[in-house]
Amino acid sequence: MIPSFPIRCLANLDRGMGAGYHSIDLARFALRPGEGRRLDLEAAPGQLELGGERYSIPGDAVPTRLDLSRTATGYAVRMRFTALVAGPCTRCLADADVAVEVDAREVEQPDSMDEELRSPYIDGDELDLAAWAHDALALEFPLQLLCRPDCKGLCPVCGASLNDVDPAEHRHEPEPDPRWAKLRELG
Ligand SMILES: [Zn+2]
Numbered sequence: 467m468i469p470s471f472p473i474r475c476l477a478n479l480d481r482g483m484g485a486g487y488h489s490i491d492l493a494r495f496a497l498r499p500g501e502g503r504r505l506d507l508e509a510a511p512g513q514l515e516l517g518g519e520r521y522s523i524p525g526d527a528v529p530t531r532l533d534l535s536r537t538a539t540g541y542a543v544r545m546r547f548t549a550l551v552a553g554p555c556t557r558c559l560a561d562a563d564v565a566v567e568v569d570a571r572e573v574e575q576p577d578s579m580d581e582e583l584r585s586p587y588i589d590g591d592e593l594d595l596a597a598w599a600h601d602a603l604a605l606e607f608p609l610q611l612l613c614r615p616d617c618k619g620l621c622p623v624c625g626a627s628l629n630d631v632d633p634a635e636h637r638h639e640p641e642p643d644p645r646w647a648k649l650r651e652l653g
């Protein structure tokens with residue numbers, strides 16, 4: 467997929483991450499205060515980690531809309547995308563995926579002492595799109611990613627997926643309680 471604006475990113479090819487943009491030089495749009503620009507491009511949020519498992523976006527890059535505004539001394543940016551994130555079900559480890567919607571905003575006023583007006587993703591005129599996309603996606607990522615809403619998880623005794631068996635049939639004989647064995651000996 468090709469971004470609708472012919473902008474290139476110098477850092478893009480260095481990290482071997484495929485088609486997504488890593489950083490964008492905002493100065494190249496030569497916006498004056500009050501002016502804005504809409505960009506449709508691709509972001510590469512990388513992988514997410516949840517409970518020791520890794521989750522990734524098939525194809526690595528996700529179509530992303532940026533609304534960029536030049537303020538008096540800095541920038542305001544809105545980023546929107548919907549990413550399909552895939553990885554193991556948090557209950558049964560089968561393949562699972564979920565569509566995660568991101569709508570995030572950043573403001574960067576370089577002179578401001580107010581942290582709300584400083585963005586960790588904008589340094590001068592450089593927007594670190596990959597880092598922002600990653601963090602914004604992680605914030606919206608659900609605490610559990612299930613293969614299906616009623617996933618029954620794994621049998622705690624033998625590890626079989628309880629989605630694949632009839633719970634009424636899948637039973638294990640309870641371990642005999644050693645105290646009863648003792649009593650029997652006494653009897
Ligand atoms: Zn599952």
Ligand SMILES: [Zn+2]
Binds near residue numbers: 625
């Ligand atoms: Zn079992």
